[in-house]
Amino acid sequence: MNAAPLLAGVELGGTKVFVLRARGREIFERETIATTTADETLPAAAAILHRWQAEEPFAALGIASFGPLRLDRTAPDFGHMLPTPKPGWVGADIFGALAGALPCPARIDTDVNGAALAEWRWGAGAQSSPPSDCLCYLTIGTGLGGGFAMQGRPMHGAMHPELGHIQIRRAPGDDFAGACPFHGDCIEGLVSGPALARRFGAPGDRIAANDPRWDHVAHDIAQLVGTLLLTTAARQILIGGGVGMGRPELMDRVRAKLLAQLNGYLPFVTPDSIAAIVRAPALGDQAGPLGAVALAWSALEGVPE
Missing domain, CATH: 3.30.420.40 (ATPase, nucleotide binding domain)
Incomplete structure:
Protein backbone atom coordinates (compact mmCIF):
# COMPACT_ATOMS: atom_id res chain seq x y z
CA MET A 1 0.00 0.00 0.00
CA ASN A 2 1.29 3.46 -0.95
CA ALA A 3 1.79 5.52 2.21
CA ALA A 4 1.79 8.86 0.38
CA PRO A 5 -1.46 10.75 0.97
CA LEU A 6 -3.96 11.15 -1.84
CA LEU A 7 -4.35 14.85 -2.62
CA ALA A 8 -6.57 16.80 -4.99
CA GLY A 9 -5.79 20.08 -6.67
CA VAL A 10 -7.40 22.63 -8.93
CA GLU A 11 -5.31 25.03 -10.98
CA LEU A 12 -7.77 27.65 -12.17
CA GLY A 13 -6.35 29.64 -15.05
CA GLY A 14 -7.73 32.34 -17.28
CA THR A 15 -8.24 30.02 -20.26
CA LYS A 16 -8.28 26.50 -18.79
CA VAL A 17 -8.63 24.62 -15.52
CA PHE A 18 -6.62 21.57 -14.45
CA VAL A 19 -8.31 19.30 -11.91
CA LEU A 20 -5.77 16.80 -10.65
CA ARG A 21 -5.02 13.99 -8.25
CA ALA A 22 -1.62 13.32 -6.73
CA ARG A 23 0.06 10.77 -4.47
CA GLY A 24 2.34 12.88 -2.37
CA ARG A 25 3.76 15.26 -4.97
CA GLU A 26 3.33 12.93 -7.95
CA ILE A 27 0.42 13.94 -10.15
CA PHE A 28 -1.10 10.79 -11.65
CA GLU A 29 -4.37 12.05 -13.11
CA ARG A 30 -5.64 15.35 -14.46
CA GLU A 31 -8.69 16.54 -16.33
CA THR A 32 -8.92 19.80 -18.27
CA ILE A 33 -11.86 22.17 -18.47
CA ALA A 34 -12.13 25.36 -20.52
CA THR A 35 -12.46 28.48 -18.39
CA THR A 36 -15.70 30.14 -19.46
CA THR A 37 -17.92 31.79 -16.84
CA ALA A 38 -17.79 30.97 -13.15
CA ASP A 39 -21.34 29.58 -13.30
CA GLU A 40 -20.24 27.02 -15.90
CA THR A 41 -16.63 26.35 -14.91
CA LEU A 42 -16.81 25.90 -11.15
CA PRO A 43 -19.65 23.30 -11.11
CA ALA A 44 -17.82 21.30 -13.81
CA ALA A 45 -14.63 21.24 -11.73
CA ALA A 46 -16.58 20.45 -8.55
CA ALA A 47 -18.27 17.50 -10.27
CA ILE A 48 -14.87 15.94 -11.01
CA LEU A 49 -13.75 16.42 -7.41
CA HIS A 50 -16.93 14.82 -6.05
CA ARG A 51 -16.61 11.86 -8.44
CA TRP A 52 -13.03 11.28 -7.35
CA GLN A 53 -13.94 11.75 -3.69
CA ALA A 54 -16.55 8.99 -4.03
CA GLU A 55 -13.97 6.65 -5.60
CA GLU A 56 -11.30 7.24 -2.94
CA PRO A 57 -11.42 10.10 -0.43
CA PHE A 58 -8.53 12.52 -0.61
CA ALA A 59 -6.71 13.84 2.41
CA ALA A 60 -6.68 17.52 1.36
CA LEU A 61 -7.52 19.89 -1.47
CA GLY A 62 -5.46 22.77 -2.86
CA ILE A 63 -6.88 25.50 -5.10
CA ALA A 64 -4.48 27.72 -7.05
CA SER A 65 -6.46 30.40 -8.88
CA PHE A 66 -5.99 33.48 -10.97
CA GLY A 67 -6.89 36.59 -9.04
CA PRO A 68 -7.48 38.94 -7.48
CA LEU A 69 -8.83 36.88 -4.57
CA ARG A 70 -10.01 37.59 -1.05
CA LEU A 71 -7.72 35.46 1.13
CA ASP A 72 -8.59 36.83 4.58
CA ARG A 73 -10.47 33.99 6.32
CA THR A 74 -12.19 36.48 8.62
CA ALA A 75 -13.74 38.35 5.67
CA PRO A 76 -17.33 37.51 4.69
CA ASP A 77 -16.24 37.13 1.07
CA PHE A 78 -13.26 34.86 1.80
CA GLY A 79 -12.39 32.77 -1.23
CA HIS A 80 -14.29 35.02 -3.63
CA MET A 81 -12.99 36.66 -6.79
CA LEU A 82 -12.50 40.39 -6.38
CA PRO A 83 -13.20 42.89 -9.20
CA THR A 84 -11.62 41.56 -12.38
CA PRO A 85 -11.97 42.43 -16.06
CA LYS A 86 -12.70 38.76 -16.80
CA PRO A 87 -16.41 38.54 -17.66
CA GLY A 88 -18.57 36.40 -15.40
CA TRP A 89 -16.14 36.09 -12.51
CA VAL A 90 -16.55 39.14 -10.27
CA GLY A 91 -17.71 37.95 -6.85
CA ALA A 92 -17.51 34.23 -7.72
CA ASP A 93 -17.26 32.03 -4.60
CA ILE A 94 -14.37 29.88 -5.76
CA PHE A 95 -13.52 28.32 -2.41
CA GLY A 96 -17.13 27.56 -1.55
CA ALA A 97 -17.89 26.05 -4.93
CA LEU A 98 -14.87 23.74 -4.92
CA ALA A 99 -14.20 22.97 -1.25
CA GLY A 100 -17.44 23.72 0.56
CA ALA A 101 -18.97 20.25 0.43
CA LEU A 102 -15.76 18.20 0.75
CA PRO A 103 -14.94 16.65 4.15
CA CYS A 104 -11.21 17.43 4.05
CA PRO A 105 -8.94 20.38 4.82
CA ALA A 106 -8.58 22.79 1.92
CA ARG A 107 -6.45 25.80 1.05
CA ILE A 108 -6.92 28.47 -1.61
CA ASP A 109 -4.35 30.96 -2.86
CA THR A 110 -3.25 32.67 -6.03
CA ASP A 111 -1.71 30.56 -8.75
CA VAL A 112 1.60 32.42 -8.41
CA ASN A 113 1.74 32.02 -4.63
CA GLY A 114 1.04 28.31 -5.17
CA ALA A 115 3.81 28.04 -7.75
CA ALA A 116 6.22 29.81 -5.39
CA LEU A 117 5.32 27.33 -2.67
CA ALA A 118 5.89 24.38 -5.01
CA GLU A 119 9.28 25.75 -6.03
CA TRP A 120 10.15 26.24 -2.36
CA ARG A 121 9.15 22.67 -1.47
CA TRP A 122 10.42 20.72 -4.48
CA GLY A 123 12.09 23.00 -6.99
CA LEU A 283 9.77 22.79 -12.06
CA GLY A 284 9.25 24.42 -15.47
CA ASP A 285 5.64 24.43 -16.67
CA GLN A 286 4.67 22.05 -13.84
CA ALA A 287 5.12 24.74 -11.19
CA GLY A 288 1.48 25.76 -11.65
CA PRO A 289 -0.17 22.35 -11.23
CA LEU A 290 2.25 21.44 -8.45
CA GLY A 291 1.31 24.73 -6.80
CA ALA A 292 -2.17 23.31 -6.20
CA VAL A 293 -0.59 20.16 -4.75
CA ALA A 294 1.69 22.25 -2.52
CA LEU A 295 -1.35 24.11 -1.19
CA ALA A 296 -3.03 20.79 -0.45
CA TRP A 297 0.09 19.74 1.48
CA SER A 298 -0.05 22.98 3.49
CA ALA A 299 -3.71 22.33 4.31
CA LEU A 300 -2.93 18.76 5.35
CA GLU A 301 -0.01 19.80 7.54
CA GLY A 302 -1.88 22.73 9.07
CA VAL A 303 0.74 25.26 7.99
CA PRO A 304 -0.48 28.71 9.12
CA GLU A 305 -1.90 30.83 6.33
Whole structure:
Protein backbone atom coordinates (compact mmCIF):
# COMPACT_ATOMS: atom_id res chain seq x y z
CA MET A 1 0.00 0.00 0.00
CA ASN A 2 1.29 3.46 -0.95
CA ALA A 3 1.79 5.52 2.21
CA ALA A 4 1.79 8.86 0.38
CA PRO A 5 -1.46 10.75 0.97
CA LEU A 6 -3.96 11.15 -1.84
CA LEU A 7 -4.35 14.85 -2.62
CA ALA A 8 -6.57 16.80 -4.99
CA GLY A 9 -5.79 20.08 -6.67
CA VAL A 10 -7.40 22.63 -8.93
CA GLU A 11 -5.31 25.03 -10.98
CA LEU A 12 -7.77 27.65 -12.17
CA GLY A 13 -6.35 29.64 -15.05
CA GLY A 14 -7.73 32.34 -17.28
CA THR A 15 -8.24 30.02 -20.26
CA LYS A 16 -8.28 26.50 -18.79
CA VAL A 17 -8.63 24.62 -15.52
CA PHE A 18 -6.62 21.57 -14.45
CA VAL A 19 -8.31 19.30 -11.91
CA LEU A 20 -5.77 16.80 -10.65
CA ARG A 21 -5.02 13.99 -8.25
CA ALA A 22 -1.62 13.32 -6.73
CA ARG A 23 0.06 10.77 -4.47
CA GLY A 24 2.34 12.88 -2.37
CA ARG A 25 3.76 15.26 -4.97
CA GLU A 26 3.33 12.93 -7.95
CA ILE A 27 0.42 13.94 -10.15
CA PHE A 28 -1.10 10.79 -11.65
CA GLU A 29 -4.37 12.05 -13.11
CA ARG A 30 -5.64 15.35 -14.46
CA GLU A 31 -8.69 16.54 -16.33
CA THR A 32 -8.92 19.80 -18.27
CA ILE A 33 -11.86 22.17 -18.47
CA ALA A 34 -12.13 25.36 -20.52
CA THR A 35 -12.46 28.48 -18.39
CA THR A 36 -15.70 30.14 -19.46
CA THR A 37 -17.92 31.79 -16.84
CA ALA A 38 -17.79 30.97 -13.15
CA ASP A 39 -21.34 29.58 -13.30
CA GLU A 40 -20.24 27.02 -15.90
CA THR A 41 -16.63 26.35 -14.91
CA LEU A 42 -16.81 25.90 -11.15
CA PRO A 43 -19.65 23.30 -11.11
CA ALA A 44 -17.82 21.30 -13.81
CA ALA A 45 -14.63 21.24 -11.73
CA ALA A 46 -16.58 20.45 -8.55
CA ALA A 47 -18.27 17.50 -10.27
CA ILE A 48 -14.87 15.94 -11.01
CA LEU A 49 -13.75 16.42 -7.41
CA HIS A 50 -16.93 14.82 -6.05
CA ARG A 51 -16.61 11.86 -8.44
CA TRP A 52 -13.03 11.28 -7.35
CA GLN A 53 -13.94 11.75 -3.69
CA ALA A 54 -16.55 8.99 -4.03
CA GLU A 55 -13.97 6.65 -5.60
CA GLU A 56 -11.30 7.24 -2.94
CA PRO A 57 -11.42 10.10 -0.43
CA PHE A 58 -8.53 12.52 -0.61
CA ALA A 59 -6.71 13.84 2.41
CA ALA A 60 -6.68 17.52 1.36
CA LEU A 61 -7.52 19.89 -1.47
CA GLY A 62 -5.46 22.77 -2.86
CA ILE A 63 -6.88 25.50 -5.10
CA ALA A 64 -4.48 27.72 -7.05
CA SER A 65 -6.46 30.40 -8.88
CA PHE A 66 -5.99 33.48 -10.97
CA GLY A 67 -6.89 36.59 -9.04
CA PRO A 68 -7.48 38.94 -7.48
CA LEU A 69 -8.83 36.88 -4.57
CA ARG A 70 -10.01 37.59 -1.05
CA LEU A 71 -7.72 35.46 1.13
CA ASP A 72 -8.59 36.83 4.58
CA ARG A 73 -10.47 33.99 6.32
CA THR A 74 -12.19 36.48 8.62
CA ALA A 75 -13.74 38.35 5.67
CA PRO A 76 -17.33 37.51 4.69
CA ASP A 77 -16.24 37.13 1.07
CA PHE A 78 -13.26 34.86 1.80
CA GLY A 79 -12.39 32.77 -1.23
CA HIS A 80 -14.29 35.02 -3.63
CA MET A 81 -12.99 36.66 -6.79
CA LEU A 82 -12.50 40.39 -6.38
CA PRO A 83 -13.20 42.89 -9.20
CA THR A 84 -11.62 41.56 -12.38
CA PRO A 85 -11.97 42.43 -16.06
CA LYS A 86 -12.70 38.76 -16.80
CA PRO A 87 -16.41 38.54 -17.66
CA GLY A 88 -18.57 36.40 -15.40
CA TRP A 89 -16.14 36.09 -12.51
CA VAL A 90 -16.55 39.14 -10.27
CA GLY A 91 -17.71 37.95 -6.85
CA ALA A 92 -17.51 34.23 -7.72
CA ASP A 93 -17.26 32.03 -4.60
CA ILE A 94 -14.37 29.88 -5.76
CA PHE A 95 -13.52 28.32 -2.41
CA GLY A 96 -17.13 27.56 -1.55
CA ALA A 97 -17.89 26.05 -4.93
CA LEU A 98 -14.87 23.74 -4.92
CA ALA A 99 -14.20 22.97 -1.25
CA GLY A 100 -17.44 23.72 0.56
CA ALA A 101 -18.97 20.25 0.43
CA LEU A 102 -15.76 18.20 0.75
CA PRO A 103 -14.94 16.65 4.15
CA CYS A 104 -11.21 17.43 4.05
CA PRO A 105 -8.94 20.38 4.82
CA ALA A 106 -8.58 22.79 1.92
CA ARG A 107 -6.45 25.80 1.05
CA ILE A 108 -6.92 28.47 -1.61
CA ASP A 109 -4.35 30.96 -2.86
CA THR A 110 -3.25 32.67 -6.03
CA ASP A 111 -1.71 30.56 -8.75
CA VAL A 112 1.60 32.42 -8.41
CA ASN A 113 1.74 32.02 -4.63
CA GLY A 114 1.04 28.31 -5.17
CA ALA A 115 3.81 28.04 -7.75
CA ALA A 116 6.22 29.81 -5.39
CA LEU A 117 5.32 27.33 -2.67
CA ALA A 118 5.89 24.38 -5.01
CA GLU A 119 9.28 25.75 -6.03
CA TRP A 120 10.15 26.24 -2.36
CA ARG A 121 9.15 22.67 -1.47
CA TRP A 122 10.42 20.72 -4.48
CA GLY A 123 12.09 23.00 -6.99
CA ALA A 124 14.65 25.78 -7.08
CA GLY A 125 14.24 26.64 -3.40
CA ALA A 126 14.92 23.10 -2.23
CA GLN A 127 17.87 22.73 -4.63
CA SER A 128 19.67 25.92 -3.58
CA SER A 129 22.39 25.96 -0.96
CA PRO A 130 21.34 26.96 1.58
CA PRO A 131 17.69 26.16 0.83
CA SER A 132 15.72 29.33 0.13
CA ASP A 133 13.87 30.83 3.08
CA CYS A 134 12.39 33.44 0.73
CA LEU A 135 11.81 33.14 -2.99
CA CYS A 136 9.68 34.94 -5.53
CA TYR A 137 7.95 33.34 -8.50
CA LEU A 138 7.18 35.67 -11.42
CA THR A 139 5.14 34.68 -14.43
CA ILE A 140 5.32 36.87 -17.52
CA GLY A 141 2.82 35.96 -20.20
CA THR A 142 -0.68 37.23 -20.90
CA GLY A 143 -0.21 39.31 -17.75
CA LEU A 144 2.47 39.62 -15.11
CA GLY A 145 1.94 38.12 -11.70
CA GLY A 146 4.15 37.29 -8.77
CA GLY A 147 4.00 35.37 -5.53
CA PHE A 148 6.30 34.64 -2.61
CA ALA A 149 7.12 31.66 -0.43
CA MET A 150 8.61 32.89 2.84
CA GLN A 151 9.62 30.29 5.42
CA GLY A 152 7.26 27.85 3.69
CA ARG A 153 4.27 30.19 3.72
CA PRO A 154 2.83 32.34 0.94
CA MET A 155 2.87 36.08 1.46
CA HIS A 156 -0.43 37.72 2.45
CA GLY A 157 -1.44 40.98 4.05
CA ALA A 158 -4.37 43.20 3.23
CA MET A 159 -4.31 41.24 -0.05
CA HIS A 160 -1.88 39.08 -1.93
CA PRO A 161 0.98 40.67 -3.88
CA GLU A 162 0.04 42.49 -7.10
CA LEU A 163 3.49 42.83 -8.58
CA GLY A 164 2.31 43.41 -12.13
CA HIS A 165 1.20 46.94 -11.33
CA ILE A 166 4.46 48.19 -9.84
CA GLN A 167 5.71 51.23 -11.71
CA ILE A 168 9.40 51.31 -12.50
CA ARG A 169 11.95 53.83 -13.74
CA ARG A 170 11.87 53.81 -17.52
CA ALA A 171 14.92 53.42 -19.72
CA PRO A 172 16.15 56.68 -21.28
CA GLY A 173 14.72 57.04 -24.77
CA ASP A 174 11.94 54.47 -24.33
CA ASP A 175 8.76 56.24 -25.38
CA PHE A 176 6.40 53.22 -25.38
CA ALA A 177 3.26 54.37 -23.58
CA GLY A 178 2.43 50.96 -22.12
CA ALA A 179 -0.63 48.74 -22.47
CA CYS A 180 -2.19 48.50 -19.01
CA PRO A 181 -5.76 49.87 -19.00
CA PHE A 182 -5.32 50.97 -15.37
CA HIS A 183 -1.79 52.40 -15.24
CA GLY A 184 -0.37 52.52 -18.75
CA ASP A 185 3.31 51.86 -18.17
CA CYS A 186 3.28 49.71 -15.04
CA ILE A 187 5.50 46.65 -15.45
CA GLU A 188 2.65 44.49 -16.79
CA GLY A 189 1.83 47.23 -19.27
CA LEU A 190 5.44 47.19 -20.47
CA VAL A 191 6.55 43.54 -20.69
CA SER A 192 3.51 41.22 -20.75
CA GLY A 193 2.75 39.35 -23.96
CA PRO A 194 0.06 41.82 -25.13
CA ALA A 195 2.32 44.73 -24.21
CA LEU A 196 5.16 43.30 -26.28
CA ALA A 197 2.84 42.81 -29.24
CA ARG A 198 1.84 46.48 -29.02
CA ARG A 199 5.41 47.64 -28.40
CA PHE A 200 6.85 45.65 -31.31
CA GLY A 201 3.87 45.69 -33.66
CA ALA A 202 3.99 41.87 -33.69
CA PRO A 203 3.97 39.06 -31.10
CA GLY A 204 7.21 38.83 -29.16
CA ASP A 205 7.99 35.32 -30.42
CA ARG A 206 8.28 36.77 -33.94
CA ILE A 207 10.88 39.35 -32.94
CA ALA A 208 14.52 38.45 -33.47
CA ALA A 209 16.60 37.92 -30.36
CA ASN A 210 19.08 40.59 -31.48
CA ASP A 211 16.41 43.27 -32.00
CA PRO A 212 17.65 46.30 -30.01
CA ARG A 213 14.16 46.92 -28.59
CA TRP A 214 14.68 43.91 -26.30
CA ASP A 215 17.12 46.11 -24.36
CA HIS A 216 14.23 48.20 -23.09
CA VAL A 217 12.30 45.07 -22.10
CA ALA A 218 15.34 43.68 -20.25
CA HIS A 219 15.81 47.04 -18.53
CA ASP A 220 12.20 47.03 -17.33
CA ILE A 221 12.28 43.44 -16.02
CA ALA A 222 15.59 44.17 -14.28
CA GLN A 223 13.99 47.18 -12.62
CA LEU A 224 11.25 44.95 -11.23
CA VAL A 225 13.70 42.28 -10.08
CA GLY A 226 15.91 44.88 -8.41
CA THR A 227 12.91 46.37 -6.62
CA LEU A 228 11.94 42.94 -5.31
CA LEU A 229 15.47 42.12 -4.15
CA LEU A 230 15.77 45.47 -2.38
CA THR A 231 12.39 45.20 -0.65
CA THR A 232 12.28 41.50 0.27
CA ALA A 233 15.92 40.30 0.13
CA ALA A 234 14.61 37.20 -1.66
CA ARG A 235 17.25 34.59 -2.25
CA GLN A 236 15.82 33.75 -5.67
CA ILE A 237 13.63 35.40 -8.30
CA LEU A 238 12.23 32.72 -10.62
CA ILE A 239 10.91 33.99 -13.95
CA GLY A 240 8.38 31.73 -15.68
CA GLY A 241 5.52 32.13 -18.13
CA GLY A 242 5.60 32.29 -21.91
CA VAL A 243 7.79 35.38 -22.03
CA GLY A 244 9.95 34.33 -19.09
CA MET A 245 10.69 30.77 -20.19
CA GLY A 246 10.24 31.25 -23.92
CA ARG A 247 13.18 33.65 -24.27
CA PRO A 248 16.23 32.23 -22.44
CA GLU A 249 18.52 34.80 -24.05
CA LEU A 250 16.40 37.55 -22.47
CA MET A 251 17.36 36.25 -19.01
CA ASP A 252 21.03 36.99 -19.71
CA ARG A 253 20.16 40.55 -20.71
CA VAL A 254 18.09 40.98 -17.55
CA ARG A 255 20.97 39.77 -15.38
CA ALA A 256 23.43 42.16 -17.03
CA LYS A 257 21.04 45.09 -16.68
CA LEU A 258 20.35 44.21 -13.04
CA LEU A 259 24.03 44.14 -12.13
CA ALA A 260 24.50 47.54 -13.76
CA GLN A 261 21.44 49.03 -12.06
CA LEU A 262 22.36 47.78 -8.59
CA ASN A 263 25.93 49.01 -9.08
CA GLY A 264 27.31 46.70 -6.40
CA TYR A 265 24.89 47.79 -3.69
CA LEU A 266 23.57 44.34 -2.71
CA PRO A 267 26.59 42.27 -1.65
CA PHE A 268 24.85 38.96 -2.32
CA VAL A 269 24.16 39.85 -5.99
CA THR A 270 27.41 39.41 -7.88
CA PRO A 271 28.45 38.27 -11.37
CA ASP A 272 29.19 34.86 -9.82
CA SER A 273 25.90 34.48 -7.94
CA ILE A 274 23.38 36.15 -10.20
CA ALA A 275 22.63 33.11 -12.38
CA ALA A 276 21.47 31.22 -9.27
CA ILE A 277 19.44 34.18 -8.01
CA VAL A 278 17.63 35.20 -11.23
CA ARG A 279 16.72 32.01 -13.04
CA ALA A 280 13.98 29.92 -14.60
CA PRO A 281 11.75 27.81 -12.36
CA ALA A 282 13.22 24.37 -11.67
CA LEU A 283 9.77 22.79 -12.06
CA GLY A 284 9.25 24.42 -15.47
CA ASP A 285 5.64 24.43 -16.67
CA GLN A 286 4.67 22.05 -13.84
CA ALA A 287 5.12 24.74 -11.19
CA GLY A 288 1.48 25.76 -11.65
CA PRO A 289 -0.17 22.35 -11.23
CA LEU A 290 2.25 21.44 -8.45
CA GLY A 291 1.31 24.73 -6.80
CA ALA A 292 -2.17 23.31 -6.20
CA VAL A 293 -0.59 20.16 -4.75
CA ALA A 294 1.69 22.25 -2.52
CA LEU A 295 -1.35 24.11 -1.19
CA ALA A 296 -3.03 20.79 -0.45
CA TRP A 297 0.09 19.74 1.48
CA SER A 298 -0.05 22.98 3.49
CA ALA A 299 -3.71 22.33 4.31
CA LEU A 300 -2.93 18.76 5.35
CA GLU A 301 -0.01 19.80 7.54
CA GLY A 302 -1.88 22.73 9.07
CA VAL A 303 0.74 25.26 7.99
CA PRO A 304 -0.48 28.71 9.12
CA GLU A 305 -1.90 30.83 6.33
